[in-house]
Each structure stands twice: as C-alpha cells, then as structure tokens.
Amino acid sequence: MNSEKLNQWVVDTFEKNGQIGNELDNVSSDDRESINFLLNYLVSAGFVKSEKIGTRINYVVQDLDKIKEFLGLNKKTEIISSLQDSTVINLPLSMHEKLISLKKNYSDLNIIELKDVFKKLLNSASDEVLIASPFIEIDGIAYILDELIDSASRGVSFKILTRDVLVKKSYNNTHTKKIKAVLKLYELFDQYQSNPNAFMEIRDFGEEVSDSHLNKLHYEGIHQKLMIVDKKYAYVGSGEIRSPSFLSNGESGYLTTGRQAEFWYDFFDIFWSNSKPVSKDFSFTL
Template sequence: MMVRPPSIEEAYNWMLEHLESGALTPTELSRALGTDLSQRVLLFLNYLVAQGLVTRTSTGRQVSYASGRTAEITRLLQTQAQAEAKGKPIEAPEITGIPEALVISAPLSLADKVTMLRDRYPTLTILDMKTAFKELLGSARRKLLLALPFLELDGLMYFTDEIVGLGRRGAVVHLLTRELLLPRQSGYSYHQKLKAFAKFIDLYASGGGDRQQVAVRDYTIRIGAASDESLLYEGIHQKMVVADGKRAYIGSGEIRAASFISNGDVGVIHVGRKAQFWQDYFNLFWSEADVVPYTFFQESIG
C-alpha cells in the first residue's frame, strides 16, 4: 500500500512543530519530506530568515534554523490558507530577501550520488531545477521575463498552476525565443514548439489574464542567402527567468521535461544588482527581436 506524500500545508505544519521544539536542519527536512517538498520548505525558511522570523545558524558545515516567533509564522500561514479558501491558491511569498542559489538537475541514475554531494555542502542553498522554476514563476507579481529558445509542451505541463497564477495576478510576461518566424525546418518539432507557446498564452488567459499581457518575440537573424545550404543563423541560446527584476535564473536548463528528469543541467539564481544586469541583458535582445502576434500561432497551428 502506497503512503500518500504530505501536502505543502502539512509540510509547513511539520516545520512549525520542529521549530517550536528546537533547531531544524536541512538534512532532517529532506529525510522527512523528500526532495521536492523539503526544498520548498527550505526556501520558505530562508524567506522567514530575511523577515526576521527565523534565525539561521551555521556551525562548520552544519546549518540549523530556530524560531521563538512561531505564532507569527502561524498567522502568516493562516492568511495564506484563508486566501486559498476563497478560491485563490497559495502563492509563493514575495521574493525580496531570499538568498541566491545554485540550481541543478541530474539523471535519475545519478540521484543518490547527487544527494551525497549536496550533503557535503549544507551551507549552500541548492535547488532542484523544477523547484527553482516553480518558485520564480509562482512568485513574480509584476513582470516575468523568459528566454526559452527550445520551449516544449512536455516541460510546460509542470508549471500549469504557476502560469495560470501569472494570469490571475495580471503580470506582464515577455517570452523571448528563436526560429519561430524563420524556422530551419517546419516539421513536427517546429509545430510542437508553436503549440507550446500558444498553450502558455492560453493557460495565462485561463487565469483571467489578458492575452495581450503575454508578448512573444523572436530573435533570429539569417546570415547569407536563404538558398545557401550553409546558411547560418544568429539567435538566442541563453536560458533565463527574471522575476520582477529582483531574481534571475541563468543556466543550461529550460522548460523542457528533459531538463528536469534526464539531462544534467545547471544554473544559478542571482538577486539584486546582478538580477538587474540580467534583466538589462535580456532587454538587449528583446529590443532587437521581431514581434510574434498570437494570431501567428492560431494561423500556423490551424
């Protein structure tokens, strides 16, 4: 008989119980909650540290969290639960103050070795790729920038709730990609890519957002004549997620299932001034890219 994994609310309650009884360590979190939930709780703990509600102590290579203000944390969680009861899903806390992080993804065959490696660096904030993307998409309030050269439907399905939430909040979304208007080939993969971008926009709209708030642009420049078999292209290859100009993911992984389950991918999350630089870097390409209207997807997909 399979044991049902705890919900995020149950995970937060477990966190509170252990904060009340003494110090809590990342190792204890991982053992009790599993990788995905423990990383979400750890991110929330670091948010609480930034808000002064939790104390983070480092002793050598060991990190622990403690708090004498669990009543205030409980009220914060109750406020979120009330919002959920009114039909508004629990949103990630504001991202201000959450520390920088390393972001990783590895094939399942290396899972045990990756866990051992992470345990050797307990003072570092290390996030799973999927968890990092969920937190960034789920916490952007005003503007989200995404550089996605190879967006795929199978990866998009991991983040349906977060994209619907962007529409609910009315956040502006900029999607930067390549080879939509000038594809090298227009076969199955190309049409799946078109469907992925259209699906993103439709998910946003299903949350009550205006499709016009999601802008798509294509940075692709042909070098040489179209008839030249050795035709070269300039295009984006960077993978980026910038949330409200405050946090920015830069790395090799993007919204593709392979980046979460089968590839070795890495990245970093920068905050503050570094995140502002990455926002400006994104905008260098955005300002030179061609607009791809929603009607283009409708007409191309049929």
C-alpha cells in the same frame, strides 16, 4: 495536468492495469506528449517494457516500486524560505541518490533543484516575468503549469523570448513542440489573466545573415536560458522549459539577486528589442 498529476496518473494506471496503452486515448493530446516522454524514459531505465501491438505501443510495468521511488512521489517538496543567491542543478532521475549525496556533502551551500527554482520564481512574481527559452516545448509547461496559471491570475505580465518560430523551414518534431508551447502559453494566459493591464508577449529572435549575393554567412539566435522576475531575481543556466531539463538532463546554473538581476534584465532587453513579435493568431499547419 501538471507534472505531479501526470506522474500520479502513470503510477495509478500501472497499479490498476499493469500496463498503459488504450488508456492514453482518454487524456488530452498535450498531456499525452508529456506522458509518452516519461514512459519512454522509464523504458530506457528498465522499469517499463514496451510492446508493439499493431500500430499501438503498450507499456508494461516491470517494477512499480522502483518507478514510485524514481518519480519521487513520496518526496516532500523542497521548501525555499526566500529567494537568495543559490546554485541551481538538475540530475537525471536515475541519479537521484547521487543528487542527495552531493547536496549533503555541500550542505553549507544553497543548492536548489531547477524545477523548484522555476516554481519559486513564478510564485514570487508580482509585476513581470521575463523568460528566455530557445527550445521551449509543450511538454515542459506541465512542470510549472500551476505556477503559470497562478501568476496570470495575480495580474503578472510575461515577456517570453524564443527562436525559430517564424523561420520558414521544414519543421521537425522539436519545432512542432515549440509551436504548440507558444500557442498553449497564449491560451493559458488569456484564460486565467485577471488584470486588463497585464499582458503576455512572445517574440522570436533568430535570423540567417547573408551577404549581398544571398550567400548564407551565419545564423544569429538566442541560446541563453533565463528567468527574471520583477528585475529583482534572475535564474541563469542551461536548463529551460522542456521535459528533458527537468527529467533526464544534467543542468546547471545559478539564482542571483540585486544588481546582478538588473544586469540580466538589461541583457534580456537587448535581444527583446531586436526580436520579432509572434502574434496570438499565429498559425502553422502541425
């Protein structure tokens, strides 16, 4: 499910049952991760109460109207008439009213929310999408799921650059979400791509640098967050394909076009050319 459907599922289930517990057994494991993140965030905001019953956690609704307002279910999708140089931001959902006020005070500027920019960029792609997302996670894909599928079905190719996928280390939950994201992206592309000449390739740029005695000196890795489309448009900023970037974090960046986009394309290519491919049959014991 995409993020809008996930949000609606949460609200509908709360309206019907007043709580969410066993109902999570009826959704896919990927959707369950996204829903759990959202539910725990609603708990922290005070709109939902969590109760542990045995080994299971039940989420009991406290203020359904506030949740609907919080998730912006009645909010109209922001229409971006064309891709142009813009300021890109995200505020935590709890600060939504402040976001509205900020945009109103600077109505002379092109201010766009992060999720809307990612959606618009993907919808505008006709040839190639480059993404640098060092901490990409499976639950973030839900926010741009429809746009990823549509792009693949139009024959768009993808180059996705991340880090720490191939490194041999003890994986924590964040790494597990990243591995799942990589596998899900390949799965979606193979399922929906329509052009045999189009491709998706995911690469890993991250390496420990040691001296001749194998003493670790430092770590080289990507930290930039980019989305570049057709070498014409580029998003540069702090936000990336993770639930926190769309839901609970403050993020900032900008959308640029023309020669600036060409610069970021070449900047991306420097890292891409020195990265290691992550094959489709990459496997890891999760």
